Amino acid sequence: MTDTAPALEIRDVTKSYGAMRAIENVNLTVNKGEMVALIGPSGSGKSTLLRCATGLVVADESSGPITIFGDKVQEGGKLSAKVRRARSRVGFIFQQFNLVRRISLYKNVLLGALGRMPTLKGAMGSFSTEDRRKAMEALERVGVKDHAGKRASDLSGGQQQRGAIARAMVQGAEAIFADEPIASLDPVSARRVMRLLRDLNQEDGITVVVTLHQVDYAMKYCDRAVALKAGQVIYDGPIGGLGRDRLIEIYGDEYRDVIDEEGVPA
Amino acid sequence: MMTRFLTALVALVTFAGLAAAQDERETIVFGVVATEQSENVLHLWEPFVEDMARDTGFNVELRSATDYAGVIEAMRADQVQVAWLTNASGLEASRRANAEVFAKFIYPDGQLGYRSIIIVPEDSPMQDIEDLLVCDGTVNFGLGDPLSTSGTLVPQAYIFADRGIDPQTCFNQVTSASHEQNLLAVANGQLDAATNNTTNIDRLERARPDVLERVRTIWRSPLIQTDPIMWRTDLSPETKATIQEFFLTYGWRGDAEQRAHEQAVLRELEMGGFLPATNEHFLPIMRLELTRDLAEARSDPDLDEAVRAERIAAIEAEMAELSEREHLVAARDLSADIAMARREMVANPDGPQDQVTNLVTTYLQDSPRPEGRAAQINRRPETGQIGRMMIGLIVGLIVAIGLFVTSKPPKYSPARMPSDRIIDAAIWGGLVGLLVWSFWPAEVFKLPLLAENADRMGEYVAGFARPDFSEAGNYLRQIVVTVQIALWGTFFAVILAIPLGLLGASNIAPFWIRRPVRWVMDGLRAINELVVAAVFVAAVGLGPFAGVLALAFHTAGVLGKLFSEAVEAIEEGPVEGVRATGAGPLNEVTWAVIPQVIPLWASYALYRFESNTRSATILGLIGAGGIGQVLYENIRSFEYGKTAVVIGMIIIAVTLVDMMSQVLRKRLM
Numbered sequence: 001m002t003d004t005a006p007a008l009e010i011r012d013v014t015k016s017y018g019a020m021r022a023i024e025n026v027n028l029t030v031n032k033g034e035m036v037a038l039i040g041p042s043g044s045g046k047s048t049l050l051r052c053a054t055g056l057v058v059a060d061e062s063s064g065p066i067t068i069f070g071d072k073v074q075e076g077g078k079l080s081a082k083v084r085r086a087r088s089r090v091g092f093i094f095q096q097f098n099l100v101r102r103i104s105l106y107k108n109v110l111l112g113a114l115g116r117m118p119t120l121k122g123a124m125g126s127f128s129t130e131d132r133r134k135a136m137e138a139l140e141r142v143g144v145k146d147h148a149g150k151r152a153s154d155l156s157g158g159q160q161q162r163g164a165i166a167r168a169m170v171q172g173a174e175a176i177f178a179d180e181p182i183a184s185l186d187p188v189s190a191r192r193v194m195r196l197l198r199d200l201n202q203e204d205g206i207t208v209v210v211t212l213h214q215v216d217y218a219m220k221y222c223d224r225a226v227a228l229k230a231g232q233v234i235y236d237g238p239i240g241g242l243g244r245d246r247l248i249e250i251y252g253d254e255y256r257d258v259i260d261e262e263g264v265p266a
Numbered sequence: 267m268m269t270r271f272l273t274a275l276v277a278l279v280t281f282a283g284l285a286a287a288q289d290e291r292e293t294i295v296f297g298v299v300a301t302e303q304s305e306n307v308l309h310l311w312e313p314f315v316e317d318m319a320r321d322t323g324f325n326v327e328l329r330s331a332t333d334y335a336g337v338i339e340a341m342r343a344d345q346v347q348v349a350w351l352t353n354a355s356g357l358e359a360s361r362r363a364n365a366e367v368f369a370k371f372i373y374p375d376g377q378l379g380y381r382s383i384i385i386v387p388e389d390s391p392m393q394d395i396e397d398l399l400v401c402d403g404t405v406n407f408g409l410g411d412p413l414s415t416s417g418t419l420v421p422q423a424y425i426f427a428d429r430g431i432d433p434q435t436c437f438n439q440v441t442s443a444s445h446e447q448n449l450l451a452v453a454n455g456q457l458d459a460a461t462n463n464t465t466n467i468d469r470l471e472r473a474r475p476d477v478l479e480r481v482r483t484i485w486r487s488p489l490i491q492t493d494p495i496m497w498r499t500d501l502s503p504e505t506k507a508t509i510q511e512f513f514l515t516y517g518w519r520g521d522a523e524q525r526a527h528e529q530a531v532l533r534e535l536e537m538g539g540f541l542p543a544t545n546e547h548f549l550p551i552m553r554l555e556l557t558r559d560l561a562e563a564r565s566d567p568d569l570d571e572a573v574r575a576e577r578i579a580a581i582e583a584e585m586a587e588l589s590e591r592e593h594l595v596a597a598r599d600l601s602a603d604i605a606m607a608r609r610e611m612v613a614n615p616d617g618p619q620d621q622v623t624n625l626v627t628t629y630l631q632d633s634p635r636p637e638g639r640a641a642q643i644n645r646r647p648e649t650g651q652i653g654r655m656m657i658g659l660i661v662g663l664i665v666a667i668g669l670f671v672t673s674k675p676p677k678y679s680p681a682r683m684p685s686d687r688i689i690d691a692a693i694w695g696g697l698v699g700l701l702v703w704s705f706w707p708a709e710v711f712k713l714p715l716l717a718e719n720a721d722r723m724g725e726y727v728a729g730f731a732r733p734d735f736s737e738a739g740n741y742l743r744q745i746v747v748t749v750q751i752a753l754w755g756t757f758f759a760v761i762l763a764i765p766l767g768l769l770g771a772s773n774i775a776p777f778w779i780r781r782p783v784r785w786v787m788d789g790l791r792a793i794n795e796l797v798v799a800a801v802f803v804a805a806v807g808l809g810p811f812a813g814v815l816a817l818a819f820h821t822a823g824v825l826g827k828l829f830s831e832a833v834e835a836i837e838e839g840p841v842e843g844v845r846a847t848g849a850g851p852l853n854e855v856t857w858a859v860i861p862q863v864i865p866l867w868a869s870y871a872l873y874r875f876e877s878n879t880r881s882a883t884i885l886g887l888i889g890a891g892g893i894g895q896v897l898y899e900n901i902r903s904f905e906y907g908k909t910a911v912v913i914g915m916i917i918i919a920v921t922l923v924d925m926m927s928q929v930l931r932k933r934l935m
Contacts, residue, residue, distance in 0.1 A: 056842055088848030098843030102861040111857055115848025122849065123856045164843070171847050 005070030007032045007175045007207035008053055012064035015048050015057060022048040023231040030209055032174075035201040037218035037239065038211040040228035041251050046211040049228065050179050053209075054092055055083045069174060088115030091168020093178035097160040101153035105144065105163045108152055109135045112170030131170065138166035142196060158189025165196055175207035176200065183213065194221045215247065292505065293325040294318075297337045297346035299355065313531045317516070322508045334413040335902040338363050341498060343719065348497045348509060353551040354415040356494040360545055362904070367494040367547045368506070369513045373465075374538040376605065381464045382416035382487035384425075385452050388480050390459070395425065395485040398459055401436035408441050408448040408460030409433070412903050416463035417445055419554060420487045427558040430565030441808050442899065453480040456807035463490075465536060494547050495540065511626060513540045518608060518622045539608065541601040542626075549588060556585050654703055662699020666691040729906025733914070741896060741912055745919045748892035751810050751885070752878040752923075755817025759878075760871050762822035767829025767867075768855060774833060787830075790823025795881050810891035817878050817885070828870045829863070836862040865934045872927040872934075879923045883916055893919075 008030040015022045023045040030036050038046045051057040053066055054073065061077035071086035073079070080086070091112070099108045113131040114122045139145040142162040147155055152163065161181060168176050178197065182190035198221050200206045212218045218225060219239055227235035227242075227250045235246060248255050296318070298311055308330050319326040329346060331337045334355035340346040342363035350371075351359055359365040372378055386392045398405065410417010426433055433440050443451070448460035449470065464486075470478055495513060497506060517528040517539045532538060563569070563577045607621040669691040675682050705711065769775045770783040799816035806812050841858040849857070886894015893916055900909045 054846055056846060084848045084850060086848075087846060090846075092843075092846035094839060094843060096839050098839035098846075100840040100844070100858050100861050101837075102864070103857075111844055111849070112847050114844065114850075114853050114857070119850045119852050122853045125856075167843075167847065 005067065006030060007034070007069060008209065009065075009067045010049070010053065011066070012062075013049075013052055013066060014060045014063050015045075015052055016060055021231050023052070023228070026228075026231070026233055028226060028233065028236070030175075030207060032207055033201070033205050034224055035198065035208045035222050036210070036224045036226060037222035038209060038226050038228065039213070039215060039218050039250065042213065044228040045231040046228055047179050048231075050177050050209065050211055053177060054087050054090055055079050056092070084115065088171060089174050091165070091171050091173035091176045093161065093164050093168065093176060093181045095180035095183045097152075097157065097164050097184075099152040099160050099163060099167075102151060104149055105152050105155060105159075106135060106139065106148040108163055109139060109148075109166045109170055112167040112172075115171060134170050135166070138169040139163070141169070142166045143192075156189070157185050158192060161185060161189070161193050162196065165193070165200075169200075173206065175209070178208065178210040180211055180213065182217065190217070197221070215242070218242075293327060294322075294348055294505075294509070295327045295329050295340075295346045297340055297349035298328070298330045299334050299337050299349075299351060310534050314516075314535065317528065317531070318512055322512050324505075324508070333411055333902055334358070335904065341365050341496075344498065344500075347501060348495065350493060350495055352413070352415045352493050353491055353548065354419045355413045356496055357548045357551050357555075358413060359496055360548060364499050365496040366499050366545050367496050367543045368510050369495040369540040370492050370543040370547055371495065371535075371537045371540050372492060372605070373536065374533055376538060376609070379489040379491050380416065381489060382420035382424075383462050383464060383467070383483045384421065384459055384485040385449065385462050385481045386459045386484055387452055387455050388482050390482065392459065392484055398484065399425070399429065399431060399436065401431065403436075403438050405437045405458045406439045406441070406456075407433060407437040408443055408451055408457045410442065410445060410448065410461050412442060412899060414445075414461075415490060415551065416487070417448070417461045418442075419551070419558075420490060421461045423554045423558040423561075424487050425485070427561035430561060443808060447803070447808070449477060449481065450804060451807060453477045454804065454807075459484075469536060491547060491550055494543060510542070514542055514604070514626045515623060516540060518611070541604060543601070552588055553585070556581055556588065560585075654706060658699040658701075658703030661702045662695045664695075665698045666695025669694055730910035730913075732907045733910045734905070734907030735911055737908065738911060738915070741893060741915050744891075744893040744896050745915055747810060748882045748886070748894065749879055749919065749923065751813045751882045751892055752817065752875060754814045755882065756821060756871060756875040756878050758814065758818035759821035759825055759874065760867075762818065763825035763829050764867075766822060766826030767833060768859070770826060770830040771833035773836070773838070774855065774859070783826075784830075787823045787826040790819050791827065792823075793820065795820045795885060796887070799885050808891075813882055813885040813891060817881060820881075821874050821878060825870055825874055829867055832863045832866040832870070833859060868934050869931045872931050876920075876924050876927050880920055883920075 006029050008028065010026055010028040013026050014024050026045075026049060028049070038050065040046050048057060052059050052074070053068070055066075058074060058077060058079060059066070063074075063076060065075040066073045068086040069089055071080075071082050071089065073083055073086045099105070100111070110127050110131060112135075113127055117127075136145065136148070139148050142165050144155070144159050144162050144166070147159055152160055155163070165176070176197065181197070182193050185193065194217055197208050197210060201208045208222075210222070219242065222239050225235065225237065225239045225242055226233060227246075229250055234250060235241070242250075244259055247259065251258075296311075296315055298307055308328060311328055311330075315326050315328045318324070329340070331340065334352065337346060337349050337351060338355060338359045341349055341359055349359070349365070356365075356367065360367070373380075384395065384398065386398075392398055398407075409421070412418055422433075425431075426436075441451075441457070445462050445466045448457065449462055449466070451457040452460050467478065467483075497509065501509075517525065517532045519525070519528075529538075560578065560581045563574060563581060566574070569577070604622055604625050607625060611619060611621065670687055673682070673687045673690065766783055766787055769779055770787060772780060775783065795816045798819050799812050802812040802815040806815065836859060840862065841854050844854050844858040882892055883894040883897070886892045886896065887898045893912060897909065897912045897916070900912060
């Protein structure tokens with residue numbers, strides 16, 4: 001089952017914050033090797049959906065199961081006992097990078113190995129030579145090897161985000177879920193991060209699910225788009241299917257002016 | 267707003283001061299020394315003092331201090347007029363505090379004195395005093411308060427000085443504590459032997475027979491006179507007469523019912539009545555001191571032979587003079603007469619009951635009482651707790667209403683909500699009300715005394731102007747010990763505070779763990795170090811380690827709370843980042859929480875180290891070692907010159923620690 005299981009499967013998931021439904025009866029299947037963009041206006045539930053997918057947010061009791069490569073994350077409002085195993089197979093990238101600021105970038109990247117280490121060994125910080133090698137390789141691949149010894153807080157946003165991706169690589173992640181990974185970055189860093197994600201997808205076969213609010217980036221780097229509006233999936237198909245009318249439907253009438261001024265993103 | 271508030275406060279204090287000054291009645295403060303828990307002794311004396319206030323017409327206040335020096339100092343400064351002291355402290359008071367003996371008490375069974383004893387644990391190999399004095403440096407010995415007659419002076423004169431032994435070199439360690447602490451320490455085997463007295467043992471025979479079973483007496487001193495009751499010599503003759511009449515007749519006057527009541531009060535105090543006495547009362551104790559001095563002069567190896575001979579001659583001359591005075595003890599005759607009359611009253615209840623009263627009256631005829639004293643007496647209206655609360659409430663309300671009315675904003679200024687104005691007025695009014703309510707209980711009406719008696723405090727300052735550096739080397743060692751106590755205390759506290767701080771943080775621990783952990787921290791924080799130390803003294807004995815534990819537990823409560831607050835203020839992002847790799851909760855804490863809080867935690871710990879250095883000084887007061895103990899002992903023995911040096915060195919040491927830790931903390935942040 002594990003071999004054929006989809007990278008991410010979400011069944012009938014709802015998440016409420018008080019009376020507000022952040023996502024409602026969402027169904028989504030992402031197959032291995034796909035590069036999927038989650039798009040939609042602010043507050044449409046993109047982040048909630050992605051955070052539910054790794055169990056950082058626990059969904060409502062009425063929800064169906066969420067699985068990652070066949071390992072259950074949560075169901076019916078309860079985290080599965082296997083959640084840590086499921087999480088260790090996915091690298092999660094945050095808008096604010098979420099590196100530990102006071103320790104070195106290298107240490108941060110090494111933390112990716114915690115998921116497959118015994119708890120006490122992890123707490124003592126006795127990482128294996130193999131993990132240390134992987135960490136340096138990953139840092140080299142994302143292009144921040146020279147900054148390995150610096151504290152995370154001393155690096156730029158782009159460098160930190162690439163460090164976060166290196167952490168996912170040390171983790172041996174088979175998929176990367178990225179929540180607004182470029183929203184806090186300048187255009188050059190943003191482009192680098194997106195290219196890095198696409199390389200990992202195309203060269204290493206890593207499944208990528210990325211929430212974006214820039215439609216042009218989605219169109220440029222992703223194959224498939226899933227659009228959310230008010231917590232519901234209103235489009236799920238090839239990226240090319242996002243025409244003018246569809247985008248206006250997703251982002252609302254106000255978006256008409258944006259398109260008329262800037263043209264439909266190619 | 268602030269100006270108005272201050273004006274109101276000044277007016278209030280003036281008003282209250284005037285109200286307090288209206289009590290014309292002469293106030294007599296009766297001071298007692300509490301060698302056991304102060305609270306208990308006070309409680310036992312209360313009915314006696316009530317009777318005294320009623321019968322003498324004075325406004326009698328009861329005061330206690332936990333050591334003799336406190337009462338002597340208060341008496342010297344005329345803050346205490348009549349006091350119950352011990353023989354040794356009484357002699358000290360007669361020399362320094364312008365005090366003289368006018369009575370002494372007797373025991374309920376008519377005994378005229380008590381004995382100093384040496385106790386050892388029940389299972390101790392020591393059988394008699396010679397076993398104690400082998401002086402092989404292995405015995406831990408407990409002396410009493412430095413001014414205690416039976417705890418220190420008598421054993422020193424009769425045991426050590428007599429044989430030319432110095433306790434400091436004879437024993438492994440010599441500590442100084444109250445009779446009760448010494449008894450418990452011996453019973454628990456923390457001390458190998460300690461001094462005590464028969465009165466204290468008799469009292470505990472009823473209260474704690476279990477403790478007494480664990481100790482054995484190996485030495486008893488000759489009889490020591492009972493404690494003296496003293497007054498300041500400058501009381502007016504009529505006041506003295508009234509007081510003396512009250513004491514000497516108490517328990518032996520009036521009808522059967524009154525006598526039963528008064529005897530019951532006395533029995534609680536372990537007393538059977540009072541007999542007249544004068545400063546002659548101190549002749550035996552002076553003889554004790556001279557005996558001790560003589561033995562010291564004879565055995566001191568550092569003395570030049572000529573000086574020795576000279577000193578011995580001087581002491582012997584003093585002793586000869588003392589013998590002369592001993593022949594002149596006249597008051598004893600009256601004592602004997604009264605004692606005999608009382609025995610007669612008990613033996614012959616149907617016979618004449620006015621003999622004691624007659625004897626006392628005759629005795630007092632030597633110092634006749636002028637008329638008119640009763641006219642001075644006017645009862646102070648009893649303002650009870652409720653009355654004070656009402657006054658506080660009314661004053662608070664007046665202030666609040668006044669503030670509300672005057673806080674109306676002037677024209678052309680921003681409007682203020684009436685509710686804001688009400689709340690402001692209520693807060694300030696409430697504060698003033700609370701101050702008024704607390705005015706009498708906190709005795710703030712004594713404020714003028716501070717200016718009146720400034721010259722008396724000057725005597726201390728003058729004493730400090732002659733610093734005595736003779737033991738500065740020892741002080742330095744003790745200061746180092748104090749810092750070492752603070753160091754270990756803080757270290758243990760940090761170890762305890764880390765789990766407490768993490769488990770007490772709302773973003774780490776669920777409610778059902780967090781709540782109890784916070785209770786524990788609140789509890790630790792609420793209890794003062796001194797109290798905690800007293801508890802640990804019972805387990806680990808007197809000395810620095812009790813101080814370490816006291817600091818550790820109290821500080822753990824403080825640091826735990828600060829640590830928790832630091833944890834609650836961390837960024838949640840990095841925690842999620844670590845969690846998303848599949849790491850468990852322990853690793854989330856190790857890698858995402860701890861790195862974020864470490865600088866703040868270290869800074870808090872250093873700050874507590876600073877304040878623990880200060881607290882460790884105070885802990886010396888209860889025998890937890892270090893410089894505090896040295897300070898306290900010097901204050902108790904009126905060594906102003908040495909006290910000045912100790913205080914100066916403490917200030918320098920604490921300042922140095924403060925500066926060091928500030929530099930470190932700056933680097934950490």
